[in-house]
Amino acid sequence: MLVSSLFVTLAAVAGAIASPLDLIPRTSPGTGTHNGFFYSFWTDGRGSVNYNNGNAGSYDVTWSNVGNFVAGKGWKPGASRVISYNGTWNGANVNSYLSIYGWTRNPLIEYYVVESYGSYNPSSGATKRGTIQTDGGTYDIYQTQRVNQPSIEGTSTFYQFWSVRQQKRVGGTVTIQNHFDAWTNAGLRLGSHDYQIVATEGYQSSGSARIEVFQS
Numbered sequence: 001m002l003v004s005s006l007f008v009t010l011a012a013v014a015g016a017i018a019s020p021l022d023l024i025p026r027t028s029p030g031t032g033t034h035n036g037f038f039y040s041f042w043t044d045g046r047g048s049v050n051y052n053n054g055n056a057g058s059y060d061v062t063w064s065n066v067g068n069f070v071a072g073k074g075w076k077p078g079a080s081r082v083i084s085y086n087g088t089w090n091g092a093n094v095n096s097y098l099s100i101y102g103w104t105r106n107p108l109i110e111y112y113v114v115e116s117y118g119s120y121n122p123s124s125g126a127t128k129r130g131t132i133q134t135d136g137g138t139y140d141i142y143q144t145q146r147v148n149q150p151s152i153e154g155t156s157t158f159y160q161f162w163s164v165r166q167q168k169r170v171g172g173t174v175t176i177q178n179h180f181d182a183w184t185n186a187g188l189r190l191g192s193h194d195y196q197i198v199a200t201e202g203y204q205s206s207g208s209a210r211i212e213v214f215q216s
C-alpha cells in the first residue's frame with residue numbers, strides 16, 4: 001500500500017510537470033461520492049491507470065499494461081434500479097469487461113452483468129446455470145468461486161455471479177432486478193447490497209473508456 005501510494009503521488013507530480021493534460025484532475029484509487037454518484041476505483045498497482053470522475057455520472061479511464069483494475073460510477077447501496085449508460089469503450093480487442101458490477105455482504109458476493117467483453121470471455125471454464133432474456137438480449141448465467149482474492153472485505157474466498165450478454169453492446173438499459181431474480185431462481189443468493197457501479201475492468205491489457213451512467 002505504501003509503495004503504490006508513493007508511486008501514485010510521484011506519478012501525479014511528474015505528470016503535472018510534464019503535460020497540460022494533467023490539469024484535468026485525476027481521481028486517486030479508492031471510493032467516494034462525486035456529483036451525486038458513488039465511484040470506486042481499484043487497481044492492483046501494476047501498470048498505470050488514469051481514472052477521472054467527470055460531470056454527473058460520467059467518468060473516463062485510460063489504462064496501460066495493467067495487472068488488474070476495476071473502476072466506475074454508480075450508487076451505494078446497490079438496489080433494484082433500472083440502470084442506463086452510454087459512451088465509448090475501447091476494450092473490444094483486449095482483455096477488458098464493461099459491466100454492471102457490484103458487491104453484497106453476508107454472503108460476500110461479487111456480481112457482474114457483462115454488457116461487453118473483449119478477448120477473454122469471463123465465463124470460460126465456468127458452469128452455466130441458466131439464461132435470462134431481458135432488455136433486448138439474452139444473458140447466460142454463471143457462478144464461479146474466487147479463492148483468497150481481493151474483495152471489499154480484504155483478501156477473501158467468495159462466489160462471483162455472472163450474467164453475460166450474448167449480444168455485446170456499449171450503451172443501453174439494464175433492469176438489474178431481472179438478473180437478481182434469475183440468479184435467485186438458479187439458487188444463487190445475494191446478500192445485503194454494498195455498491196453497484198457501471199464498471200470498466202482491464203486485465204493484463206491497455207485500453208480506454210468514457211462512460212456515463214444514469215438512472216432511468
Ligand SMILES: *[C@@H]1O[C@H](CO)[C@@H](O)[C@H](O)[C@H]1NC(C)=O
Pocket residue numbers: 058086087088210211212
Ligand atoms: C451520453 O449520451 C448523451 C446524450 O446523447 C451525451 O450528451 C453524452 O455525451 C453521452 N456520454 C458519453 C460518455 O458519451
